[in-house]
Amino acid sequence: MELAAAKLKFIEAWGKLGSEWGINRTMAQVHALLLISPEALTTEEIMEALSISRGNANMTLRDLIGWGLIEKQHKAGERKEYFFADKDVWNIARQVAKERKKRELEPVLKVLNELSNVTGDEKDPAYKTFKKSLTDINKLAGNVDKTLETMLKAEESWFWGSVLKVFK
Amino acid sequence: MELAAAKLKFIEAWGKLGSEWGINRTMAQVHALLLISPEALTTEEIMEALSISRGNANMTLRDLIGWGLIEKQHKAGERKEYFFADKDVWNIARQVAKERKKRELEPVLKVLNELSNVTGDEKDPAYKTFKKSLTDINKLAGNVDKTLETMLKAEESWFWGSVLKVFK
DNA sequence: ATAAACTTTCAATAATATTTGAAAGTTTAA
DNA sequence: TTAAACTTTCAAATATTATTGAAAGTTTAT
Numbered sequence: 313m314e315l316a317a318a319k320l321k322f323i324e325a326w327g328k329l330g331s332e333w334g335i336n337r338t339m340a341q342v343h344a345l346l347l348i349s350p351e352a353l354t355t356e357e358i359m360e361a362l363s364i365s366r367g368n369a370n371m372t373l374r375d376l377i378g379w380g381l382i383e384k385q386h387k388a389g390e391r392k393e394y395f396f397a398d399k400d401v402w403n404i405a406r407q408v409a410k411e412r413k414k415r416e417l418e419p420v421l422k423v424l425n426e427l428s429n430v431t432g433d434e435k436d437p438a439y440k441t442f443k444k445s446l447t448d449i450n451k452l453a454g455n456v457d458k459t460l461e462t463m464l465k466a467e468e469s470w471f472w473g474s475v476l477k478v479f480k
Numbered sequence: 481m482e483l484a485a486a487k488l489k490f491i492e493a494w495g496k497l498g499s500e501w502g503i504n505r506t507m508a509q510v511h512a513l514l515l516i517s518p519e520a521l522t523t524e525e526i527m528e529a530l531s532i533s534r535g536n537a538n539m540t541l542r543d544l545i546g547w548g549l550i551e552k553q554h555k556a557g558e559r560k561e562y563f564f565a566d567k568d569v570w571n572i573a574r575q576v577a578k579e580r581k582k583r584e585l586e587p588v589l590k591v592l593n594e595l596s597n598v599t600g601d602e603k604d605p606a607y608k609t610f611k612k613s614l615t616d617i618n619k620l621a622g623n624v625d626k627t628l629e630t631m632l633k634a635e636e637s638w639f640w641g642s643v644l645k646v647f648k
Numbered sequence: 649a650t651a652a653a654c655t656t657t658c659a660a661t662a663a664t665a666t667t668t669g670a671a672a673g674t675t676t677a678a
Numbered sequence: 679t680t681a682a683a684c685t686t687t688c689a690a691a692t693a694t695t696a697t698t699g700a701a702a703g704t705t706t707a708t
Contacts, residue, residue, distance in 0.1 A: 318598040325591040350605035401616040430486040437518035448569040478642040
């Protein structure tokens with residue numbers, strides 16, 4: 313397969329994966345484009361490469377910066393802003409985990425926590441079932457949370473080394 | 481907080497979490513409802529509890545069965561179908577992991593694999609960057625895949641015991 | 649100060665996803 | 679059979695989310 317075709321396919325696949333996991337398709341595509349680009353690109357070039365409008369490109373780039381996945385770059389003597397992506401896939405994974413944990417997981421954990429002081433009759437099956445589910449979910453969520461925390465601090469090789477070692 | 485209010489809040493929170501992770505909000509809500517219900521419920525009761533239409537309820541229930549998260553139950557002498565959710569949170573997590581791996585991760589891994597035999601000039605930075613990204617993503621994806629596989633087979637306590645042990 | 653080069657905003661529009669509800673389909677009991 | 683009880687389907691309506699593009703805003707050089 314030719315490089316040009318492969319690039320398009322990669323961008324498409326990355327975009328699809330993103331959209332299935334709650335990340336805007338265009339955002340994932342722009343990220344993919346920058347990820348496989350050796351040099352930083354301008355808004356103009358990104359618009360061109362993905363056939364998207366200026367407004368869309370601008371907002372998407374801003375979002376990606378907010379996610380910590382790309383950065384602006386300024387070239388000496390040029391007005392234009394260039395954008396480039398962190399190429400370290402482990403950093404990317406950590407960054408995404410960090411943001412989603414903060415934006416989505418933590419608010420839910422907060423609600424679950426509030427709910428755990430629900431009042432009711434210990435003899436009521438509805439109450440007991442509710443309590444049990446909450447407790448179990450909290451336990452699981454606590455473990456997920458701890459593991460993510462470790463991941464966020466860890467080096468890739470150490471993390472996978474540790475995790476995979478116990479699984480063979 | 482009263483049980484009734486707490487239930488509503490839980491259903492809402494579960495629905496929101498679901499929608500942020502690419503799962504239809506109604507589907508997550510129906511699942512939440514059944515998860516905290518001690519007995520199996522009819523379509524009618526679910527429609528009523530969540531104010532959704534018959535068609536929506538029917539499709540959502542079918543989807544949830546497809547995900548392996550709920551089951552039908554028949555009561556002796558009754559025509560109606562009852563639905564109940566597996567209450568084991570670890571089973572739920574595994575089931576969701578299994579389905580999403582199959583439906584979304586695997587197709588992408590397949591594409592990534594196809595892309596890895598892209599042809600090009602080793603001296604071309606665009607080619608080198610592309611190759612490098614692919615290789616790195618494949619490596620990470622491989623580790624995620626192995627870990628998920630282990631999770632799917634494992635008992636909860638063993639899995640978290642093993643993972644958390646190395647993280648203390 | 650002015651104008652060119654570039655970036656940002658946001659109301660309008662388009663695309664996508666979800667939901668409805670009534671009709672069609674199925675099963676059971678008498 | 680027939681009809682009541684129940685389930686499924688799916689075209690149309692609604693709601694949600696993403697995108698456009700032109701106008702407004704900003705920065706820099708002269």
